[in-house]
Amino acid sequence: MLRRKSRNLSPWVDAGLLRLSRSSFSVSSQAAVDMACKDGELRVFIVAGEVSGDTIGSRLMVSLKKLSPFPIRFGGVGGFMMTKQGLCSLFPMEDIAVMGIWELLPHLNKFRVNLKQTIEAAVLFRPHVIVTVDAKGFSFRLLKQLRARYGRQGWVSPTHFHYVAPSFWAWRGGEPRLKGLTEFVDHILCILPFEEEVLKCNGLVATFVGHPILEDVLDLNSGKDTIENGWKVQGNGEEFRSTYGISSGSTIITLLPGSRLQEVNRMLPIFSNTMEILKDSFSELTTVVHVAPNQHVEDYISRIVDMWPTSVILIPGGSSRTKYDAYVASRVALCTSGTVAMELQLARLPCVVAYRAHLLTEWYIRYKAKVPYVSLPNILLDSPIIPEALFQACTPSKLALLLKELIHDEGLREEQIVAAEKVTKLLYPSNRLIENSMEHDLRCMFPSNTPSMIAASTILYSVRTA
DSSP states (O other): OOOOOSSOOOTTOOHHHHHHHHTTOOOOTTSHHHHHHHHTSEEEEEEEOSHHHHHHHHHHHHHHHHHOSSOEEEEEEOOHHHHHTTOOOSSOGGGGOOOSSTTTGGGHHHHHHHHHHHHHHHHHHOOSEEEEESOHHHHHHHHHHHHHHHHHHTOOOOEEEEESOOOGGGBTTTTGGGGGGGGTOOEEEEOSTTHHHHHHHTTOOEEEOOOGGGHHHHHHTTTOOTTTTTSOOOOOHHHHHHHTTOOTTOEEEEEEOOSSHHHHHHHHHHHHHHHHHHGGGSSSEEEEEEEOSOHHHHHHHHHHGGGOSSEEEEEETTOHHHHHHHHHHOSEEEEESSTHHHHHHHHTOOEEEEEOOOHHHHHHHHHHBOSSOOSHHHHHHTSOOSOEEEGGGOOHHHHHHHHHHHHHOHHHHHHHHHHHHHHHHHTSTIIIIIHHHOOHHHHTTGGGSOHHHHHHHHHHHOOOOO
16 A cells, blocks of 8 residues: 655645555555655666657656655656756667667667666666666666666665556567566556556556656646546647748648657658658648657758758757647648657647558568557557558558548548547546545546656555565
8 A cells, every 4th residue: 555654745745646546555664755764865766768758757757856755866867858857867868769679680789788887877876766668678678687686686676667568468479478577577657548457467566647648738738627628738820830930821741750760760751752742732731840859860850851842840859839839730640650649639630650660570560469550549449540551551652642631531530539539538547546446525636646646656655565
């Protein structure tokens, strides 16, 4: 069980949040706050390996600082957003932001060097808790080797949390492999509603905290009621057009080519050729390319847009407000599969999802995948609401056709918009947790508690049971 400590907590602590926590976990003197009490500070070693994880990690850091009754010191690996919250990253996060099997091979030696460096730094840091965010290829190797290292030395291991469950549900044989995680992962913070129960059935401690992407709504809607608005970001499309000098008659298409260099390198030329095909179908066409906060990606996109076939605007990844204003101003979006598909749901922007990888990686996905979709909205609804152009079908001509249909067919557009409201409601833990464990007056308080706050409270007050 989780409990409220007798000492004074930060005034940010919400009674509803602690009540939720108390209903889930056993109490022990080895809770993070108990260990921090002995040392006068809480040491958190946190590792994220990609842009989406950097955002999740930064929000978790903010929430930990709000909830902790003790000063917090952070160590680990992160990107731009986590650095803003006080992390001095061991090395650039981009060094481990590699996705795929064969795509990893050219970077394998550097990957090993970074892993060893992270292990040594974690041991020297003497953390009370270790938190890895997504990026399971790096994260699980790190946690496994750290647990073995502590075991060999006869030391008490810090508690290991992994934020964002591995997508065991997407792969054949994925669920049976979960039991192996119990050796080095103490608690998994889930962001999808169906994951917690399966993880628990396989011997893992897990908590559904909600999807952190919902915090974009809370951050940007200036206190407006998110439930009444159906978890929708209120962007300003007119202001975006005015700021960037885009005429009211111009059709805007948003492009999101990815956050890792190898996927941007593969997808952006396809997107460019798609715009080449589309430009003659509109009297005025503007392309808005969203650039992930990854230096390698920024440099590559800056070079390639010099030859772009239409008017183009680059939006840096640091400003959420500008990003969502661009979404609202756009008619459609074309995105590489990933977290951005969920952002587009919050903006209610109809989209097409595209994906290509190394040929051998594509073959592996076809052979091992057990779900027919790659975009999370389609997976959650078990329906192809969002058009997906995958692998060999991901061609400029195919993408151009799908985009034109989505631009002109109001029925298709409305279908996506209605589905987006259903998807976003699934991502918040209120339905399950509030109905099962909270009385009526507490339900009214719970919406103020973000997924990151729930995750932070779980990290501070939960304890390993074995």
